Amino acid sequence: MSNLEDDFKLDALLSQQQQTRLLELLGTLGGASVELADNAEEASNQLEFNLDTLGWLRTELPAIQSEAAARLFELILFYAGKYRLAANLHHDVTEASYIELQQKHAALLASEARYKTLSEQLQQQVEKQVKVIEQTQHQLYESARLRAVGQLAAGVAHEINTPIGFIGSNLRVADDYLDEIEASLSDNVDPALLLDDFRALLGESKSGVKRIASIVADLRTFANIDQADFATCDLNALLMTTCHLLQAEHNHTLPIELRLGELPKLAGYPAKLSQAFYNILDNAAKALNEGGRIQVESRLHDGALEVYIEDNGCGMSEDILLRVFEPFFTTRSVGAGSGLGLSVTRDILVAHQGEVRLYSRLGQGTRVTLRFQTG
């Protein structure tokens, strides 16, 4: 607000040109020359503006006219001054408002930038949290499943193993008894038929026991009961084990064709790999229609271990195919599946430097390819 306080000089109120013109006009009116003087001595009339003396007027006129010329000059200065003051004030106010506006603008920009970084950070945090949640859910799913399978396996193994033991030995002893009985009944009429039947019966029982024993062995492998977490895995053995288990679940009605080629051992987590195979085979079994079949093949190809699991079941449409790897995506009714099967499978493959590929046609079937890089 410095301008408002300023006391003006004559030149600030009237330009040189205007001053000359005014003096000429006053001179014409009075009929004698009128001039400006720099100090009081040379002239009689001073020119005041707001109590400040801005100059002196020198005339050849009679005193009363000279006085009138000075007052007229002052009147014009007064109005020029009013304009100047108003203009200065307007300028200052506008400038102050502009500066204020600029400051507000700068503050606004700063806060906008602040909010932007804040929202970016939030976004990142949300993404991180979502990842953590997904991971935790996978782990939960896996550990729950493994725990269930493990418990099942341990229980089954314990329950079945003891009776298998004594059933097996009992049967052997019974077999021996039969020989003795046969000898003692040598002259009896046609006991041979009876005994043959009896033997066949026992033979079948023994093979049943063998089968139970093999299921127990499969379960042990599947649940990784006997092995350390990380081990050298025989993919073919794991595939067979998993197929056996699935068959056990389906009363041995699944038409699974196994064509397993020679494979090198793979370092990995056997229980997890079994889980991956199981998830795919389980899907294939569920997709099968009457008269369908599942083909399982393994081979070494271009330095990679490849496993194909193919079914000629219902297949998937393209939009479903696009989403099958999403966690919790499922086409089955609520409660029938967790929707984590394929996403867990993919994670397991990734953990083994492997990859999953899915090829499917609606109504024609699905082929899943699992590739593990060796070395």
Add this chain to the structure above:
Amino acid sequence: MANYYAIENKLVLKIVYYGPALSGKTTNLMQLHTLLMPQRKGELMVLETRDDRTLFFDMLPIGLRSEKGLDLRLKLYTVPGQVQHDSTRKAVLSRADGVIFIADSQLSQQDNNAIAFDNLASNLQKVGLDIENLPLVVQFNKRDLPSAVDETILQTRWATTPWAPITLASALKGHGVVKSFQQLLSRLYPAVDSEFSLAANHAIGFQTFVDRLSAVNEASDE
């Protein structure tokens, strides 16, 4: 802030009439122009009005020349009271040496008085002035109106503030205008004296300062 120009031995002080719209600031200044007979008095400058409402400001310069040659000037300004002219108000208020707050005595205007006083406080802060230390007089104008709030009520209300007692005026009739101005001069003198040693260096004592700057026409009824 007061400006001292050493070459000319000139001291310029700025007094601002502040207050709500239509409270009578311009009327106060016009009356002072008529009533005051200080040693020196300039033209009353009324800058731009619309319907008699101030748009920029009014200004009246008065002054005296001391025996020792000090050219003492007082520039009396009014601000526009209407709410929308706040930037102008702030600009006029800046560097003030003293403020006379013109309040409207009418009962209906008490809220406006309070709002305008808050506005004065906040604008003083914005232009870097401290309301506690600024010479300030509060005048309740329009005492002639029947709806004017009772004097004792007003005095009591302001009694606990640093600005008591308030002055009463009817600017329209010329009453109380000079008295309010004198009260401001008496509150202004100590501040100016302590900064510019008016008494010691210029032989201007308190009484001289007040009397000579607020001298009135004998004919006046103040």
